[in-house]
Amino acid sequence: MLPATVNKRVEALGSLSRQGKRINGLYRLMESPDVWGSAYAKVYANAGATTKGVDSVTLDGFSIQRIEKIITLLKEHRYHFKPVRRVSIPKAHGKSRPLGVPSGDDKLVQEVVRALLERIYEPVFSDASHGFRPQRSCHTALSPMQRNWAGVVWLVDLDIQSFYDRIDHDVLLTLLERKIDDSRFIKLIKAMLKAGYVEDWVFHRT
Numbered sequence: 001m002l003p004a005t006v007n008k009r010v011e012a013l014g015s016l017s018r019q020g021k022r023i024n025g026l027y028r029l030m031e032s033p034d035v036w037g038s039a040y041a042k043v044y045a046n047a048g049a050t051t052k053g054v055d056s057v058t059l060d061g062f063s064i065q066r067i068e069k070i071i072t073l074l075k076e077h078r079y080h081f082k083p084v085r086r087v088s089i090p091k092a093h094g095k096s097r098p099l100g101v102p103s104g105d106d107k108l109v110q111e112v113v114r115a116l117l118e119r120i121y122e123p124v125f126s127d128a129s130h131g132f133r134p135q136r137s138c139h140t141a142l143s144p145m146q147r148n149w150a151g152v153v154w155l156v157d158l159d160i161q162s163f164y165d166r167i168d169h170d171v172l173l174t175l176l177e178r179k180i181d182d183s184r185f186i187k188l189i190k191a192m193l194k195a196g197y198v199e200d201w202v203f204h205r206t
Contacts, residue, residue, distance in 0.1 A: 022181035
């Protein structure tokens with residue numbers, strides 16, 4: 001697709017989502033080099049952009065040739081996600097939380113998928129939702145409380161232990177299919193979820 005066509009198609013995703021339509025053509029959008037430049041800029045800005053996964057591939061050495069290779073593998077259904085390298089991040093009270101470090105190429109593919117999903121879901125998310133959303137944070141969550149709350153009698157703080165480790169992938173994919181009518185795109189996300197992880201040089205299934 002031509003760049004203007006790609007941009008028009010990407011910009012239309014939110015409108016289609018608001019109309020309740022199931023969206024297709026996402027995998028084909030990923031075959032356009034134009035969606036990869038912004039993905040690289042987004043990921044490379046993160047502190048861990050050059051952290052190595054299970055291989056030596058990082059986000060250094062970005063080039064159109066590298067993107068064309070990834071796109072070719074995607075087109076031919078030969079792209080395979082590598083297991084993430086799991087490391088432990090210290091938390092308060094002496095505990096730790098697991099963090100998965102993907103390969104550099106996998107980070108790029110994941111960011112392109114994330115950006116497309118954001119275009120679809122951001123316009124239909126609840127205005128009361130603030131977690132992990134653009135231009136939203138704990139501070140934006142507190143603003144309506146300051147405006148609307150007259151007082152607090154009690155407050156419940158809830159945390160689900162190992163929440164992301166226990167998400168049912170079948171349920172997750174079924175929910176995605178309610179909005180997305182693109183089997184290749186869904187299969188790509190499934191492949192991400194099933195890539196597994198390596199900890200202390202031992203492979204584990206996701």
